[in-house]
Amino acid sequence: MNVGSRPVGALDGGFDLQATLECGQSYLWRRADGRMYEEPNAAGGDAWYHVALPSTATETNEPELLRVRQVDGVLEWAASTPNAYARLEELLRLDDDLDAILAATPDDPLVERARDAYCGLRLVRDPPFASLVSFICSAQMRVARIHEMQVSLAERYGETIEFDGETHRAFPTPDRLAAADESALRDLSLGYRAPYVERTAEMVADGEAHPEEARGLDYEAARESLTRFVGVGRKVADCVLLFSLGYLQAVPLDTWIRTAIEEHYPDCERGSYGETSRAIRERFGGEYAGYAQTYVFNWLRNNG
Protein backbone atom coordinates (compact mmCIF):
# COMPACT_ATOMS: atom_id res chain seq x y z
CA MET A 1 0.00 0.00 0.00
CA ASN A 2 1.31 3.43 -0.95
CA VAL A 3 0.50 6.16 1.54
CA GLY A 4 1.24 9.84 1.87
CA SER A 5 -0.01 13.10 3.27
CA ARG A 6 0.14 16.81 2.66
CA PRO A 7 -1.08 19.82 4.66
CA VAL A 8 -3.78 21.57 2.67
CA GLY A 9 -2.33 24.88 3.82
CA ALA A 10 0.40 24.23 1.28
CA LEU A 11 -2.20 24.67 -1.50
CA ASP A 12 -3.06 28.17 -2.70
CA GLY A 13 -6.53 28.83 -1.37
CA GLY A 14 -6.67 25.69 0.79
CA PHE A 15 -8.84 22.66 0.25
CA ASP A 16 -12.10 21.17 1.53
CA LEU A 17 -12.31 17.51 0.53
CA GLN A 18 -15.90 16.94 1.53
CA ALA A 19 -17.21 20.06 -0.15
CA THR A 20 -15.33 19.10 -3.29
CA LEU A 21 -16.58 15.51 -3.43
CA GLU A 22 -20.17 16.01 -2.26
CA CYS A 23 -21.22 19.17 -4.06
CA GLY A 24 -22.72 17.39 -7.04
CA GLN A 25 -19.95 17.86 -9.62
CA SER A 26 -18.46 14.36 -9.45
CA TYR A 27 -20.32 11.11 -8.88
CA LEU A 28 -17.26 8.87 -9.05
CA TRP A 29 -16.24 8.74 -5.38
CA ARG A 30 -17.78 6.71 -2.55
CA ARG A 31 -17.68 7.58 1.10
CA ALA A 32 -16.39 4.70 3.22
CA ASP A 33 -19.25 4.97 5.71
CA GLY A 34 -21.84 4.84 2.94
CA ARG A 35 -23.39 8.12 4.09
CA MET A 36 -22.56 10.30 1.13
CA TYR A 37 -24.46 13.62 1.10
CA GLU A 38 -25.48 13.13 4.72
CA GLU A 39 -23.86 14.84 7.69
CA PRO A 40 -20.08 14.48 7.89
CA ASN A 41 -18.40 12.80 10.81
CA ALA A 42 -18.20 15.56 13.39
CA ALA A 43 -14.61 14.67 14.17
CA GLY A 44 -13.66 14.79 10.48
CA GLY A 45 -11.69 12.02 8.90
CA ASP A 46 -14.34 10.54 6.62
CA ALA A 47 -12.64 8.61 3.83
CA TRP A 48 -13.64 8.48 0.16
CA TYR A 49 -12.67 5.92 -2.49
CA HIS A 50 -12.17 6.29 -6.21
CA VAL A 51 -11.07 3.73 -8.76
CA ALA A 52 -9.08 5.33 -11.55
CA LEU A 53 -8.77 3.50 -14.84
CA PRO A 54 -5.30 3.46 -16.37
CA SER A 55 -4.71 6.27 -18.79
CA THR A 56 -3.03 5.56 -22.09
CA ALA A 57 0.11 7.01 -20.57
CA THR A 58 0.40 4.38 -17.86
CA GLU A 59 2.14 1.10 -18.44
CA THR A 60 -0.12 -1.23 -16.50
CA ASN A 61 -3.67 -2.13 -17.41
CA GLU A 62 -4.80 -2.40 -13.83
CA PRO A 63 -7.28 0.01 -12.33
CA GLU A 64 -5.83 2.10 -9.53
CA LEU A 65 -7.50 2.55 -6.17
CA LEU A 66 -7.32 5.86 -4.33
CA ARG A 67 -8.46 6.44 -0.76
CA VAL A 68 -8.38 9.96 0.65
CA ARG A 69 -9.37 11.73 3.80
CA GLN A 70 -8.77 15.10 5.40
CA VAL A 71 -7.94 15.34 9.10
CA ASP A 72 -6.93 18.47 10.96
CA GLY A 73 -5.97 20.31 7.81
CA VAL A 74 -3.96 17.43 6.39
CA LEU A 75 -4.88 15.53 3.24
CA GLU A 76 -4.00 11.87 3.67
CA TRP A 77 -4.07 9.20 1.01
CA ALA A 78 -3.52 5.50 0.48
CA ALA A 79 -3.33 3.94 -2.96
CA SER A 80 -2.72 0.71 -4.79
CA THR A 81 0.06 2.21 -6.90
CA PRO A 82 2.87 4.72 -6.37
CA ASN A 83 2.72 8.43 -7.17
CA ALA A 84 -0.88 8.78 -6.03
CA TYR A 85 -0.49 12.48 -5.37
CA ALA A 86 -0.11 13.15 -9.07
CA ARG A 87 -3.46 11.43 -9.63
CA LEU A 88 -5.12 13.38 -6.83
CA GLU A 89 -3.71 16.64 -8.08
CA GLU A 90 -5.19 15.92 -11.48
CA LEU A 91 -8.59 14.68 -10.30
CA LEU A 92 -9.16 17.29 -7.59
CA ARG A 93 -7.50 20.24 -9.31
CA LEU A 94 -5.06 20.67 -6.43
CA ASP A 95 -2.91 22.58 -8.92
CA ASP A 96 -5.46 25.40 -9.15
CA ASP A 97 -4.54 28.66 -7.44
CA LEU A 98 -7.90 29.01 -5.72
CA ASP A 99 -7.06 32.43 -4.24
CA ALA A 100 -6.31 33.86 -7.65
CA ILE A 101 -9.30 32.19 -9.28
CA LEU A 102 -11.82 33.39 -6.70
CA ALA A 103 -10.30 36.86 -6.82
CA ALA A 104 -11.32 36.92 -10.48
CA THR A 105 -14.98 36.21 -9.64
CA PRO A 106 -17.31 39.13 -8.93
CA ASP A 107 -17.83 40.69 -5.50
CA ASP A 108 -21.61 40.88 -5.65
CA PRO A 109 -23.53 39.79 -2.51
CA LEU A 110 -24.58 36.35 -3.79
CA VAL A 111 -21.14 35.29 -4.98
CA GLU A 112 -19.51 36.61 -1.80
CA ARG A 113 -21.88 34.63 0.40
CA ALA A 114 -21.33 31.49 -1.64
CA ARG A 115 -17.54 31.87 -1.59
CA ASP A 116 -17.56 32.31 2.18
CA ALA A 117 -19.79 29.28 2.68
CA TYR A 118 -17.66 26.81 0.70
CA CYS A 119 -14.10 27.86 1.44
CA GLY A 120 -11.69 25.36 -0.11
CA LEU A 121 -14.16 23.90 -2.60
CA ARG A 122 -12.35 23.02 -5.82
CA LEU A 123 -13.68 21.93 -9.19
CA VAL A 124 -12.78 18.41 -10.32
CA ARG A 125 -11.28 16.83 -13.44
CA ASP A 126 -13.38 13.72 -13.90
CA PRO A 127 -12.51 11.28 -16.69
CA PRO A 128 -14.55 12.38 -19.74
CA PHE A 129 -16.57 9.26 -20.51
CA ALA A 130 -17.63 8.77 -16.90
CA SER A 131 -18.46 12.46 -16.60
CA LEU A 132 -20.53 12.30 -19.78
CA VAL A 133 -22.57 9.35 -18.53
CA SER A 134 -22.97 10.89 -15.07
CA PHE A 135 -24.51 14.04 -16.46
CA ILE A 136 -26.69 12.22 -18.98
CA CYS A 137 -28.11 10.51 -15.90
CA SER A 138 -28.47 13.82 -14.07
CA ALA A 139 -31.53 14.96 -16.02
CA GLN A 140 -34.31 15.75 -13.54
CA MET A 141 -32.55 13.84 -10.77
CA ARG A 142 -31.45 14.66 -7.27
CA VAL A 143 -27.75 14.63 -6.52
CA ALA A 144 -27.95 11.60 -4.22
CA ARG A 145 -29.80 9.56 -6.84
CA ILE A 146 -27.41 10.50 -9.63
CA HIS A 147 -24.66 9.12 -7.40
CA GLU A 148 -26.63 5.94 -6.76
CA MET A 149 -26.98 5.40 -10.50
CA GLN A 150 -23.22 5.71 -11.08
CA VAL A 151 -22.54 3.31 -8.21
CA SER A 152 -25.02 0.85 -9.72
CA LEU A 153 -23.36 1.10 -13.13
CA ALA A 154 -19.95 0.46 -11.56
CA GLU A 155 -21.20 -2.48 -9.53
CA ARG A 156 -22.89 -4.06 -12.53
CA TYR A 157 -20.38 -3.33 -15.31
CA GLY A 158 -17.14 -2.06 -13.73
CA GLU A 159 -13.82 -3.83 -13.38
CA THR A 160 -12.89 -4.92 -9.90
CA ILE A 161 -9.86 -4.16 -7.81
CA GLU A 162 -8.97 -5.61 -4.42
CA PHE A 163 -7.59 -3.24 -1.85
CA ASP A 164 -7.01 -3.69 1.84
CA GLY A 165 -9.24 -6.77 1.90
CA GLU A 166 -12.18 -5.15 0.09
CA THR A 167 -13.43 -5.25 -3.47
CA HIS A 168 -13.93 -1.97 -5.32
CA ARG A 169 -15.24 -1.29 -8.79
CA ALA A 170 -14.22 1.17 -11.45
CA PHE A 171 -16.71 3.10 -13.56
CA PRO A 172 -17.41 0.96 -16.64
CA THR A 173 -15.42 1.43 -19.82
CA PRO A 174 -17.38 2.38 -22.98
CA ASP A 175 -17.00 -1.19 -24.24
CA ARG A 176 -18.53 -2.74 -21.17
CA LEU A 177 -21.34 -0.22 -20.97
CA ALA A 178 -22.10 -0.55 -24.68
CA ALA A 179 -22.59 -4.26 -24.11
CA ALA A 180 -25.49 -3.49 -21.78
CA ASP A 181 -28.93 -3.29 -23.29
CA GLU A 182 -31.62 -0.75 -22.56
CA SER A 183 -33.77 -2.98 -20.38
CA ALA A 184 -30.77 -3.89 -18.19
CA LEU A 185 -30.06 -0.20 -17.67
CA ARG A 186 -33.71 0.45 -16.91
CA ASP A 187 -33.44 -2.24 -14.26
CA LEU A 188 -30.82 0.00 -12.62
CA SER A 189 -33.50 2.71 -12.35
CA LEU A 190 -32.06 4.93 -15.06
CA GLY A 191 -35.55 5.43 -16.48
CA TYR A 192 -35.74 7.25 -19.80
CA ARG A 193 -31.99 7.94 -19.54
CA ALA A 194 -31.27 4.23 -20.19
CA PRO A 195 -31.35 4.41 -24.02
CA TYR A 196 -29.36 7.67 -23.90
CA VAL A 197 -26.59 5.99 -21.92
CA GLU A 198 -26.64 2.89 -24.06
CA ARG A 199 -26.47 4.74 -27.37
CA THR A 200 -23.81 7.16 -26.14
CA ALA A 201 -21.69 4.26 -24.88
CA GLU A 202 -22.05 2.59 -28.28
CA MET A 203 -20.98 5.74 -30.07
CA VAL A 204 -17.80 5.89 -27.99
CA ALA A 205 -17.14 2.13 -28.11
CA ASP A 206 -17.61 2.07 -31.89
CA GLY A 207 -15.22 4.96 -32.37
CA GLU A 208 -17.95 7.14 -33.86
CA ALA A 209 -17.22 9.93 -31.39
CA HIS A 210 -15.36 10.50 -28.15
CA PRO A 211 -15.82 13.26 -25.57
CA GLU A 212 -12.05 13.82 -25.68
CA GLU A 213 -12.51 15.24 -29.15
CA ALA A 214 -13.97 18.39 -27.63
CA ARG A 215 -10.70 19.15 -25.87
CA GLY A 216 -8.83 21.98 -27.50
CA LEU A 217 -11.80 23.37 -29.40
CA ASP A 218 -13.05 26.88 -28.69
CA TYR A 219 -15.54 26.81 -25.84
CA GLU A 220 -18.75 27.08 -27.86
CA ALA A 221 -17.49 24.65 -30.51
CA ALA A 222 -16.57 22.21 -27.75
CA ARG A 223 -20.08 22.47 -26.34
CA GLU A 224 -21.54 21.84 -29.77
CA SER A 225 -19.27 18.85 -30.24
CA LEU A 226 -20.52 17.17 -27.07
CA THR A 227 -24.15 17.57 -28.07
CA ARG A 228 -23.54 14.90 -30.74
CA PHE A 229 -24.05 12.33 -28.01
CA VAL A 230 -27.56 11.07 -27.32
CA GLY A 231 -29.04 12.60 -24.21
CA VAL A 232 -26.61 15.50 -24.27
CA GLY A 233 -27.99 18.97 -24.72
CA ARG A 234 -26.26 22.25 -23.95
CA LYS A 235 -26.62 22.01 -20.18
CA VAL A 236 -25.13 18.52 -19.91
CA ALA A 237 -22.40 19.50 -22.39
CA ASP A 238 -21.53 22.47 -20.18
CA CYS A 239 -21.23 20.19 -17.15
CA VAL A 240 -18.78 17.90 -18.94
CA LEU A 241 -16.78 20.86 -20.19
CA LEU A 242 -16.56 22.29 -16.68
CA PHE A 243 -16.16 19.20 -14.52
CA SER A 244 -14.06 17.09 -16.86
CA LEU A 245 -12.47 18.94 -19.74
CA GLY A 246 -11.25 22.00 -17.85
CA TYR A 247 -13.35 24.71 -19.52
CA LEU A 248 -13.53 26.80 -16.37
CA GLN A 249 -15.59 29.47 -18.10
CA ALA A 250 -18.53 27.09 -18.65
CA VAL A 251 -21.70 27.89 -16.68
CA PRO A 252 -24.27 25.11 -16.96
CA LEU A 253 -27.73 26.71 -16.96
CA ASP A 254 -29.49 24.38 -14.58
CA THR A 255 -32.56 25.10 -12.48
CA TRP A 256 -30.52 26.69 -9.68
CA ILE A 257 -28.53 29.00 -11.90
CA ARG A 258 -31.71 29.96 -13.73
CA THR A 259 -33.20 30.82 -10.35
CA ALA A 260 -30.10 32.87 -9.56
CA ILE A 261 -30.44 34.72 -12.85
CA GLU A 262 -34.11 35.39 -12.23
CA GLU A 263 -33.62 36.70 -8.71
CA HIS A 264 -30.15 38.25 -8.78
CA TYR A 265 -29.10 38.89 -12.40
CA PRO A 266 -32.35 39.51 -14.32
CA ASP A 267 -30.56 41.52 -17.00
CA CYS A 268 -28.64 38.34 -17.94
CA GLU A 269 -31.85 36.60 -19.06
CA ARG A 270 -31.68 36.84 -22.85
CA GLY A 271 -34.34 34.34 -23.86
CA SER A 272 -32.05 31.66 -25.30
CA TYR A 273 -29.53 29.30 -23.74
CA GLY A 274 -26.64 30.57 -25.81
CA GLU A 275 -27.17 34.26 -25.18
CA THR A 276 -28.12 33.88 -21.52
CA SER A 277 -25.05 31.69 -21.06
CA ARG A 278 -22.84 34.35 -22.60
CA ALA A 279 -24.30 37.05 -20.37
CA ILE A 280 -23.98 35.14 -17.10
CA ARG A 281 -20.46 34.00 -17.98
CA GLU A 282 -19.50 37.62 -18.43
CA ARG A 283 -21.23 38.59 -15.17
CA PHE A 284 -19.31 35.83 -13.36
CA GLY A 285 -15.98 37.18 -14.51
CA GLY A 286 -15.35 35.30 -17.76
CA GLU A 287 -12.35 32.99 -17.52
CA TYR A 288 -13.33 31.37 -14.19
CA ALA A 289 -17.09 31.85 -14.38
CA GLY A 290 -17.62 28.13 -13.83
CA TYR A 291 -16.00 28.38 -10.41
CA ALA A 292 -18.49 31.09 -9.46
CA GLN A 293 -21.27 28.90 -10.87
CA THR A 294 -20.35 25.97 -8.65
CA TYR A 295 -20.19 28.06 -5.49
CA VAL A 296 -23.51 29.76 -6.27
CA PHE A 297 -25.14 26.45 -7.24
CA ASN A 298 -24.25 24.99 -3.88
CA TRP A 299 -25.26 28.01 -1.90
CA LEU A 300 -28.69 28.07 -3.50
CA ARG A 301 -29.16 24.30 -3.41
CA ASN A 302 -28.41 24.18 0.31
CA ASN A 303 -29.84 27.51 1.40
CA GLY A 304 -32.27 28.59 -1.29
Place this chain on the structure above:
DNA sequence: TAGATACCTTATAG
Protein backbone atom coordinates in the same frame (compact mmCIF):
# COMPACT_ATOMS: atom_id res chain seq x y z
C1' DT B 1 -36.08 29.31 -34.93
C1' DA B 2 -39.08 29.32 -30.83
C1' DG B 3 -42.59 26.84 -28.03
C1' DA B 4 -45.12 22.75 -26.15
C1' DT B 5 -45.02 18.08 -24.53
C1' DA B 6 -43.67 13.34 -23.32
C1' DC B 7 -40.50 10.86 -20.81
C1' DC B 8 -38.73 7.03 -16.06
C1' DT B 9 -38.32 6.96 -11.33
C1' DT B 10 -38.20 8.50 -6.65
C1' DA B 11 -38.95 11.56 -2.75
C1' DT B 12 -41.51 14.94 -0.49
C1' DA B 13 -45.49 17.96 0.56
C1' DG B 14 -50.20 18.51 1.09
Place this chain on the structure above:
DNA sequence: ACTATAAGGTATC
Protein backbone atom coordinates in the same frame (compact mmCIF):
# COMPACT_ATOMS: atom_id res chain seq x y z
C1' DA C 1 -53.42 6.35 1.76
C1' DC C 2 -53.43 9.11 -2.29
C1' DT C 3 -52.25 12.79 -5.57
C1' DA C 4 -49.45 16.55 -7.15
C1' DT C 5 -45.08 18.23 -7.79
C1' DA C 6 -40.27 18.51 -8.58
C1' DA C 7 -35.69 16.61 -9.18
C1' DG C 8 -28.57 20.01 -11.85
C1' DG C 9 -33.14 18.24 -19.24
C1' DT C 10 -33.40 16.23 -23.80
C1' DA C 11 -35.69 14.70 -27.97
C1' DT C 12 -39.27 15.34 -30.86
C1' DC C 13 -42.85 17.54 -33.14
